[in-house]
Amino acid sequence: MESTRSLSFPDKVRERVFAHLTSPEDRSSVSLVCKSWYDAERLSRTRVSIRNCYSVSPEILVRRFPNIRGVSLKGKPRFSDFNLVPSDWGADVHAWLVAFADRCPLLEELSLKRMAVSDESLEFLAFSFPNFKVLSLLSCDGFTTDGLEAIATFCKNLTELDIQENGVEDRSGSWLSCFPERFTSLEVLNFSNLTSEVDFDALERLVSRCKSLKVLKVNRSVSLEQLQKLLVLAPQLVELGTGSFSLEFSAHQFAELESAFNNCKNIQSLSGLLDATVRYLPAIYPACANLTFLNLSYAAMQSDELDNLLMHCPHLQRLWVLDTVGDKGLEAVGSNCPLLEELRVFPADPFDEEIIQGVTEEGFLAVSFGCPRLHYVLYFCQQMTNAAVATIVQNCPDFTHFRLCIMNPGQPDYLTNEPMDEAFGAVVKTCTKLQRLSVSGLLTDLAFEYIGKHAKNLEVLSVAFAGSSDWGMQCVLEGCPKLSKLEIRDCPFGDAALLSGLEKYESMRSLWMSACNVTVDGCRLLATKMPRLNVEVIKDDESDDSQADKVYVYRTVAGPRRDSPPSVLAL
């Protein structure tokens, strides 16, 4: 046994070494070695990512990591995006800001996802952190453009303002005019989420003086003509989000636009293109040579338009489209984009009973034949077959994210009328690297047997309108060694299924079950047996008291929530 006279390694040096560790997993491992390593790690940690804001309290966090500069926080369960979570559920960021202001005033970056953010919080943020640089709000709600005014006015060192897909009350575009005239540090500006018209002169001046601007995503109120002016001022842009892409243009104006795009040699990502019309789309062709990400998911394109566009994008790696392009459009994807890695196909009109359109298994197949590198797919379709999926994963065995949404719940293979079990069986058997899976269609317990047995790397599983009995869920909980998030809605899983995961939940981030057969008593039992889990039941008004309409289970070191609204029952 080595005596304690062994070299005592200076803490400071250790900290400096650890400062170079970037991966959270590495840091986690390092912190477990011994007390001094734990301390060195925590003092040198600058970035922390909290995937469930209730898994730890702000106080615990700032005590452990006093030197953090960047924090990312995720709040509500993902199904809140689809209106399944009451709006007052929680995940308010304010307590976090207070804790940071107290202990970590040098905070520079904040990325929030599905958090409740108020204008007061934004103002507090603007005043409390003099070095604040990066603000990213994704799928948050509770604030208005007034809050953004505070940010623009007082964050003198701001480099990034990224407002995406939030429930923001858009009172006016005047926030943009609040950036002081001396302010030049902006590198990322994304306000495509907002609808109010901004003062274009202010925007123009802002773009003109922020020479480091790399990402600019404007909103619909910015016209094509205005866009052209911005492009002339910022040819260095790497990511561009256009506003409305339609206008009555003269040939001369079109030429000017085209020329502006031609000068943007660095564009790798293009989005927006709202109301893009065939006529003007060719203006962007010159900028497409280096394009790796193209987001057409707000542009209702037809197949031939897409084909023409994609011919100019040989290096495309990620593509988001609407299903208006149809299977034929997807064939064009398969032919033109051999380097494609990610494809997302969104439904243009999922609730329109009058028009039946969209994509089918044919489109997906076509892409899989042409794009062997495909590993991320999100596909909303009207119909699918087991055979097609089997072929698709044979063509593309490297899927890491496979999210298939057959839009009619519980729909079987339309050719054979069988459940879609074999499709997802093929996915999990063939795609050994699969991390995220969303299933749909008619599924029996067999699908879940396959998943439990074969999906060794699966971390996130989303299930809706599927399964035949508790056994299905049990298979998943007893298999899938790396399962971290399980979200289930409208499935026939009950208490037995819920309780079969007793051992599992502490190694998982969270479990969501809604409109299943779970009872409050079952949840209570779970809560009793597993004190380090928070078990929350959200009641729907009209339902009977014994049913647990929505259940959210997550591990935590912070104990039960103290801020639950009345609709949430913490057990």
Place this chain on the structure above:
Amino acid sequence: MMSIPLEHDYIGLAEASSSIERASDKLSSSSSSSTLCTEQNNSSSSSSNNNNNNKKACLDFKETELRLGLPGSKSPERKPTNGVSLFGKDIETSSKGYTLTPLKNIVSGAKRGFSDAIDGSSGTWGLSMNGKSEADLGKGPVLYSPRGGLDEKNKIIKEASVLPQSPKAVQEKKKNQLTASNEPTSASPAAKAQVVGWPPIRSFRKNTMASNLAKNNEEDAEGKPGSGCIYVKVSMDGAPYLRKVDLKTCSNYMELSSALEKMFSCFTIGQCGSNGLPGRDGLSESCLKDLLHGSEYVLTYEDKDGDWMLVGDVPWDMFTESCRRLRIMKGSEAIGLAPRAMEKCKNRN
């Protein structure tokens, strides 16, 4: 020809369905003119299955409480009136106090009728509207109506109707495959809108797309240059839901008329007397065109200014530029719209 399983059940409408069945038992077997759907009538297939459907589809006009309230059926013209069939031929109200509501007739039987229409059609159905769409829908799946979660029995309720199929070729090809399978399938319009949070699309996207669509429809209707298509809604008095037609796929009024005819022909009701006896035979054979030219209906459109105009007065291009939506209007309501319409009504009387 697809066979349709008999054991259909609309969730929540079990009583109604069964009442139909009970009533249909009372019907006489000669139901050829009591079909709801001309296509069905015309189709050569006369499987007993078909006849059964005919019977079922032939509404007994008993009050069925079939307020399906299909999301698509927002036509304001839809008011329950006594004794009026879809195409304006009066049907006597029975002494039993049946309330004849064309809507109900259509609604309860239409799903099958409609599906049979597509079934029996030559596959050109929907070509006019899907002219630009590359969506190859092939056969259409069996669709299940979710009702906010499966009940304890895990029952999946089937609804039978068929997705309109666009390309003819595809239909031919897949028809063969389909004969092997036993399911007719279709979109149940009602099901789609009813499940909270499904399909899983973020509100932001939903809202943006909604406003995109509204904007496009507006602009397309004005013939925005460079736009790929001009979809306008078409409503028909008495039909339970609307359709959309792409004006760009027609180059003149004749083509438009025939496109509409195809779209709405299945709503041609055969006459059934209120006591279930077959009525006048002629109507079940007639098609929209005849009706439009002949008597009851006029084709009107709403222009950019919001005025309702008679279709056909202005040059085609001008029409496509200004047309915002179409309405196949009952002649009686068209009085005052245009002299021609008035004349038609007079002639009838």
